[in-house]
Every structure is written in structure tokens, then in C-alpha cells.
Amino acid sequence: MKKLFLLFSLLGCLCAGGVSQAQNVRFKKCFEDYTLRIDYHRVGNRQHDTVYVVGVERIKGWAGSLTQLIDPFDNGDYRVVVCDGASGQPLYSRGYNSLFHEYRDTPQGKDSIACFEEVLRLPWPKKRVEICFQKRGEDQQYYTQYYYSFSPDSALDKLVRESWVRVESPVRLQYKGDSHKKIDVVIVPEGYGPADTAKMMRDMATFCDYLLGQEPFSSRRADFNVWGVRLTGEASGITDPKRGIQVNSLVGASYNTFGSDRYLMTTRLFKLHVAIGSTPCDHIIIMANSTTYGGGAIYNFYAMSSLNEMAYMVLPHELGHSIGGLADEYVDELLSYGDMHSLTVEPTEPNITTLVDFASKWAAMLPEGCAVPTPFDKSVPRTENGPLGVYEGAGYHSKGIYRPTMHCMMRDYAPFCPVCARRLNDIFDLYTK
Numbered sequence: 001m002k003k004l005f006l007l008f009s010l011l012g013c014l015c016a017g018g019v020s021q022a023q024n025v026r027f028k029k030c031f032e033d034y035t036l037r038i039d040y041h042r043v044g045n046r047q048h049d050t051v052y053v054v055g056v057e058r059i060k061g062w063a064g065s066l067t068q069l070i071d072p073f074d075n076g077d078y079r080v081v082v083c084d085g086a087s088g089q090p091l092y093s094r095g096y097n098s099l100f101h102e103y104r105d106t107p108q109g110k111d112s113i114a115c116f117e118e119v120l121r122l123p124w125p126k127k128r129v130e131i132c133f134q135k136r137g138e139d140q141q142y143y144t145q146y147y148y149s150f151s152p153d154s155a156l157d158k159l160v161r162e163s164w165v166r167v168e169s170p171v172r173l174q175y176k177g178d179s180h181k182k183i184d185v186v187i188v189p190e191g192y193g194p195a196d197t198a199k200m201m202r203d204m205a206t207f208c209d210y211l212l213g214q215e216p217f218s219s220r221r222a223d224f225n226v227w228g229v230r231l232t233g234e235a236s237g238i239t240d241p242k243r244g245i246q247v248n249s250l251v252g253a254s255y256n257t258f259g260s261d262r263y264l265m266t267t268r269l270f271k272l273h274v275a276i277g278s279t280p281c282d283h284i285i286i287m288a289n290s291t292t293y294g295g296g297a298i299y300n301f302y303a304m305s306s307l308n309e310m311a312y313m314v315l316p317h318e319l320g321h322s323i324g325g326l327a328d329e330y331v332d333e334l335l336s337y338g339d340m341h342s343l344t345v346e347p348t349e350p351n352i353t354t355l356v357d358f359a360s361k362w363a364a365m366l367p368e369g370c371a372v373p374t375p376f377d378k379s380v381p382r383t384e385n386g387p388l389g390v391y392e393g394a395g396y397h398s399k400g401i402y403r404p405t406m407h408c409m410m411r412d413y414a415p416f417c418p419v420c421a422r423r424l425n426d427i428f429d430l431y432t433k
């Protein structure tokens with residue numbers, strides 16, 4: 001018992017700080033070329049939440065890098081750290097966000113307890129590991145809230161595949177090489193009925209073009225493998241409660257998430273990952289078969305867009321969230337409730353600042369003598385970023401939060417600003433080196 005306590009103390013110490021500076025271990029020493037998928041529930045409200053593992057699955061092939069195992073960015077409200085079971089050494093880590101974290105910031109989430117599905121895809125360990133589910137505290141540090149001890153030798157708690165799923169080989173929309181050195185993006189069609197197969201194939205090719213159509217994605221085109229899942233559901237269309245539309249679709253996507261008309265999301269993460277199956281997967285795009293404007297995305301979770309005429313811009317914006325971990329740079333006072341962005345701490349996203357710790361953001365990129373806040377120049381068209389500065393109004397707040405340029409993909413569908421583009425390129429490198 002004492003030994004166990006000592007181990008947990010050691011893990012707590014290692015996991016709470018210093019993980020992002022940890023040395024990358026040799027993949028082959030610690031992991032096999034398989035994926036460990038963990039399906040779990042996150043249950044709670046704004047005061048408290050915890051996780052319960054529902055099932056694990058062994059999937060052939062690991063899509064991530066073999067050398068970049070430790071996440072250097074410390075972005076995200078949550079983080080998973082896989083530690084060696086004997087020494088406590090961090091072997092793998094990733095930061096991420098979840099839909100639950102947005103729920104807890106709604107008025108209902110203040111008191112009412114809810115249960116959300118979440119899924120992690122990790123490299124398959126060769127030996128026993130402690131998987132630390134971490135959550136950011138008020139001081140912005142990560143704290144372990146739950147340990148899951150996993151031994152690859154023990155009998156596995158297999159998740160039963162749901163019988164409605166017929167996993168076929170995925171479509172190669174673009175294949176550029178070994179998944180260990182590429183960013184593998186999987187497009188999951190949602191709201192396509194039995195008669196929609198031809199349309200689904202056309203739409204997947206279009207979404208692949210949208211994914212790679214904007215900088216810095218277009219310059220890094222050769223770093224992406226893009227896959228399409230060939231699955232249709234019972235009926236066509238997307239659930240839209242305000243318009244009285246209910247569809248029993250593949251992964252249960254719906255408009256009007258948390259009362260916002262255009263916020264198109266799903267809570268059915270288990271179904272989503274069962275549909276992806278063994279397709280090499282670093283990131284997920286859900287392609288929603290509806291022409292109503294809408295989308296949504298969460299960092300290292302998924303991105304979703306409808307087929308609206310603005311989708312060629314909506315999708316890159318959502319990928320800024322899901323791949324880049326970027327914040328919205330626009331102002332929306334309705335969304336600035338709760339403590340989504342506290343003005344007294346530095347936000348973790350790279351493209352907004354409260355000036356509490358601006359040196360950790362884009363201060364070094366600013367031109368000499370740049371005024372803070374930088375005055376807005378209305379003559380700059382919305383299709384251009386304008387000069388780099390510190391412009392007030394971002395992260396939904398009109399006051400107290402600042403963004404790098406007047407216009408950006410994360411604000412009003414201008415090109416990604418230099419700060420956002422830099423982070424996206426740094427993240428792309430995590431998968432390709």
C-alpha cells in the first residue's frame with residue numbers, strides 16, 4: 001500500500017508539471033505500432049467532474065509520429081499523460097478540449113450534472129502504464145484527476161462493436177505516404193441516406209479540397225493523408241430542433257447545440273470512433289449533409305461543417321480550433337458568459353491575450369514601437385489581415401482580450417493571421433517529424 005502511495009505521489013509530481021519539457025522516448029522501446037482506443041464518460045458540472053472508462057480497444061496501426069510523443073504546447077483544458085508503470089516517466093502526452101468543458105460554462109452546467117462521451121487514441125504500450133487524465137486548475141497548471149492503470153498483458157475489456165456498423169475500407173482522397181510522418185485526417189459523412197452514396201463521394205472530394213485550400217494548409221498539402229469513411233445511415237439530413245427536423249443519422253449531429261442556432265455538434269463520440277474503425281486517424285472532420293449554415297470544433301476532438309456555400313471558409317476556421325487549438329478572435333457578448341475566458345489569467349490559446357503574460361504570446365513578433373492596444377484602421381479590407389499588433393476585442397469579449405491582427409480566419413474568414421499560421425505550422429510538424 002505504501003509503495004502504491006509513493007508511486008502515485010511520484011506520478012502526481014511528474015504529471016503536474018514539467019511534462020511538456022520531458023524528453024521523447026524511443027517509440028519502439030515503449031510502444032507497439034497499434035492504437036489503444038479508450039472510450040470513457042466525463043460526468044459532472046462546473047464544480048466538479050470525473051471520468052469513467054467504459055471500454056478499450058486494440059486497433060492495428062498507430063497514425064501519430066514515432067518521435068514527437070510529448071506535447072510541447074500545453075494547450076487545452078485537459079491533458080492525457082501516459083507514464084511508465086514502474087518509473088513514472090512520461091512516455092506520451094497530448095492536450096485537448098472537450099464539449100463537456102463548454103457545457104460546464106452554460107447556465108445549466110453550473111449545477112446540473114451531465115454525462116458526455118469522450119475518446120482517446122493513444123499508442124499501444126508494451127508494458128504496464130499509468131494513464132493520467134489531467135484537468136487544468138484555476139492556476140492554469142494541470143492536475144491529475146484520475147489514473148487508469150493499463151496492462152497490455154491482461155484480458156482486455158473489449159468494447160462490443162455495434163451491429164449497425166459495416167466498416168468498409170476507407171477511401172483514399174489523398175495519400176502522400178507513411179502515416180507516421182503524415183497528418184492523417186478522416187472525413188466522416190453524416191446525414192447521408194442509403195440513396196446518397198454518389199453525392200457522399202462527390203462531397204468528400206469537395207471537403208478534401210476545402211481542407212487543403214487555405215494557407216498554411218495549402219503549402220503543407222504534401223504532409224496530409226486524407227481518408228473518407230464509406231458509411232451511410234438510415235435517412236438524409238441533419239437534426240435541427242428549431243426547424244422541427246429530427247434525423248436518425250449516423251453519429252447524431254445536431255444544430256442548436258447549447259441553444260446556438262449555427263452550433264452544429266454531436267455528443268456521440270463512441271459511434272463516431274466506431275465508424276472510423278482502423279482508418280489511420282490524427283484528426284476528424286464530420287461532413288454534415290445539410291445546406292444550412294453551421295459548424296463547430298474542439299481542439300484534438302473533431303471539426304464539423306455543413307455543406308453551406310460558406311463551407312470553404314467554415315471548415316478551415318473549424319480546423320483552426322480542432323487542429324491548431326486556436327481561439328475565436330471575434331466578439332460575441334452572448335457567448336462571453338461564465339468563466340470561458342477569465343480576464344485575470346493568460347488564456348492558453350496562442351492567438352489571444354489578456355496581456356497578463358503577453359511575452360508568452362506574439363510579443364516578440366511585434367514591430368518596434370507598436371502601440372498597445374493598436375488602433376483599428378477601417379481602410380483595411382476584410383480580406384486582409386492588416387498590420388500585426390494587439391487589437392482589443394477577441395475570445396467573445398469586446399474588452400480586456402486582444403488579438404494579433406484586425407482580420408483573421410478565426411475572426412471573419414480573412415486568411416489566417418501570422419500568429420495563427422505559425423501555430424498551425426508548428427502543430428503540423430508534430431505529425432511529420
Ligand SMILES: [Zn+2]
Pocket residue numbers: 329351404405408409410416417418419420
Ligand atoms: Zn489569428
